[in-house]
Amino acid sequence: MSKRKLKVSAIKEGTVIDHIPANQLFKVISILGLDKVSNQITFGTNLESSKLNHKAIIKVSGKYFEDDEINKIALIAPAAKLNIIKDYEVIEKKVVDVPDEIVGIAKCFNPKCITNNEPVTTRFTVVSKDNIALKCHYCEKITSEEHLKIT
């Protein structure tokens, strides 16, 4: 790897989350709770990418994510790729997968839904994964990708 490419320093053990849309970086950090852990974390944003206009990358030292945990970011970073690092080597690559149920994170588009009027944690069943469509557990209305907002 040439020095020019290495904009964020390498880690010995841990996870690199790559191909995050640059404008979603801080949401990804928040959804994964990385703002509340003691692990060493480095991140870079507004990096050039062939797949995304501007991408962000997060390197979390000493942490490996469970699938359930990492899949939470699928709604906002569907192209994200994980590199699992051991002793500076990539030992596994993973993609994220939209889960069947989403708790919190997304907002119901229906202004008359209880979740938009009282402090209720949202819950959705994913009824379509290609063009994201989420059915609200409460008001039963479907929020499509174009109306999707992340809390």
Next chain:
Amino acid sequence: MKGKSLVSISDFSKEEILEIVKLAAEFEENPNQLLLDGKVVASLFFEPSTRTRLSFETAINRLGGNIIGFTDSASSSTTKGETLKDTIKMVSNYSDLIVMRHPLEGSARYAAEQSDVPVINAGDGANQHPTQTLLDLYSIYKTQGTLENLNIFLVGDLKYGRTVHSLLMAMSLFNPIFNFIAPDELRIPDEYKLFLDSKSIRYFEHSEFTDIISKADILYMTRVQRERFSDPIEYEKVKNVYVLRNSMLDNTKDNLRILHPLPRVNEIHTDVDDNPKAYYFQQAENGVYTRMAIMASILGLK
């Protein structure tokens, strides 16, 4: 069904629906059974709905139960800013069962999750009103002797009418044929057609309200509301098209019955009222027996 909340009609299986329908018939035959003696039922109406509330309160009274609650949110602590969760937590300490009407969609599901006692949804905004659906089913069962293989005509506002959508979902358990009659602006939404396709249930769409009703076993009329139209001219064009008149019933089947969730405006002409096929007032009465059946069943008293 004991201890189970009733939030959405899809919470009940076919067997459970039939159990309620048969129990409603039993209560109709013998309405004064003091099964709720010593029980307290909370009747929480966060928005007024006189028809539904009186029907529930009649059912509770006939069962010998006691009622606590309020009839609109102005007389509840909601006006002081109390959350729904807090109201439900408090009331579920006092009562054996909660009947709730609320303007927000999904409020009933949330209340059922927060409550220690079962919650019956008496309407949550435009979302669900399952006791209406069950009384519709009882009315169909009572007049046709069965729920199976019926030809159901739904007329009027099929886009926004929640009673229509819930009835469609519930009747789909009983192999019906559906005929939808609605103006273009108020056609049945695609999601329901996809649902029917997935269950291989036959349906036909019409925009003209004509003698096709001669095949109907059930004619379910709904109100076409002015506020549903973006273009007032469209409303003026259709408002008198989807009106049922007595003369239209001449060539219909003997077993045909006309249902309407009420209140009606002009979509059923008053000259239909005396026709023996008109059933909407008995339908409302059936609501009391159906609600008795639902409450007795949920409290495990039957």
